[in-house]
Amino acid sequence: MNEPTRQRWHRRGGGAALGMLAILVLGVGLGSGRADVALLGLPLAATAAVALRRPVGVAAAAIAVSVEDDEVVVRVRVEGAAGVDFVVLAAGAYEEPATTVVVGARRARSLEARLPVLHSGPQEVLRLHGRLFAAGGELVQHLDPPTARATIAPKRERVASLLLPHRLTNRPGGHAARRLGDGLDFRDLAPFAPGDRLRRIDWRATARSPRPESELIVRRMDATAEAAAVIVLDSRDDVGAAVVEWASDRPARKGTASLDLARPAVIAIAASYLEAGDRVAFHDLVRSGASARSGGGRRKLEQIRAVVTQTVARPSGTPKAPVLPTAAVVYLVSTFLDEDVAGLAVLWRNAGHRVVAIDVLPRLTAEGADEAHRLAHRILQLERADRLERLRRVDVTVVPWERTDRDALLRQAARHRGPR
Structure with a gap:
């Protein structure tokens, strides 16, 4: 899960004006000795106090991505500070138009979205924009847009037939080469020559040879090599x-x-x-x-x-x-x-x-x-x-x-x- 995004709270302006009006009404009432006028300023002062109160703590949003079978699971966790009224989230998947969701944030809330796997490789799955509101909508905090990214592994496929080079290497391997060697595939019979191994002598072929007393016959094999x-x-x-x-x-x-x-x-x-x-x-x-x-x-x-x-x-x-x-x-x-x-x-x-x-x-x-x-x-x-x-x-x-x-x-x- 990525780190939560945090920003400062911004005031929309109504609370300060209401507070100034409350002070003005109270001042006029007390200055003129009119208790009824002063009492009119008390509700205004209380409303202004609520509007001017900032949430306690820091609101945050975090996002996590996992891949389950053929789905991408995105989990969004919103942690509202004390005093936050609600959160407006706009989430857009795969660069498509965003969908707006309003959630309460007096306590931590978790949202989950399941998206189909469209492509393999690294990609942006979901981008989140959010605003948190407090004090009756007087305070607003914009969340930095967290982005959910995922790397989707390609599907597993197989190749039934292997193509070999026109000429194999000299390294031993599992393919029949076109040169003599110690492979398993029979090539031909030939008279014994310097360099031939004794274990390659074919005694039956030697016995059938016209000159068995002077000529030994060996079995020659194709070498094996790698591609x-x-x-x-x-x-x-x-x-x-x-x-x-x-x-x-x-x-x-x-x-x-x-x-x-x-x-x-x-x-x-x-x-x-x-x-x-x-x-x-x-x-x-x-x-x-x-x-x-x-x-x-x-x-x-x-x-x-x-x-x-x-x-x-x-x-x-x-x-x-x-x-x-x-x-x-x-x-x-x-x-x-x-x-x-x-x-x-x-x-x-x-x-x-x-x-x-x-x-x-x-x-x-x-x-x-x-x-x-x-x-x-x-x-x-x-x-x-x-x-x-x-x-x-x-x-x-x-x-x-x-x-x-x-x-x-x-x-x-x-x-x-x-x-x-």
């Missing part, structure tokens, strides 16, 4: 499904956003490779500090999950290509709304990497858009479709993440190992 996977996230865009909301970007109205798809995609891809014993690196194209060096194990997955969960859109960022290891499989996660990222995919493919373009643009809807917006949306979609087709022509695998057949697309691409 080097790199996940690169283009965090410049966080556009929603509603095209008409691209300019205003209101969280409650834009629908599923591209980063809502990108965050679980990155985590799912990283988890699949790390569970297979491979090494994974993560890079943000426009935020060099938000990266995770190549590594393996559960701690690496937690590191990537923490970095990706905190990722927010940076529309003004400039893409900076990270340094990639030799012969890696590169997952480029982007909306591909411009040529910059597509150019990087082509550059990496020409450098010998296996590149997978993860398209995280949600299914768009032009509902509520005027004719100009619809035309701009149509042109944008045609340009993007042409861009993705050009990537396919240079052997970049394109996988729309929101499609239900994405695993089938990955399985189909996994069958193609590329050049030796």
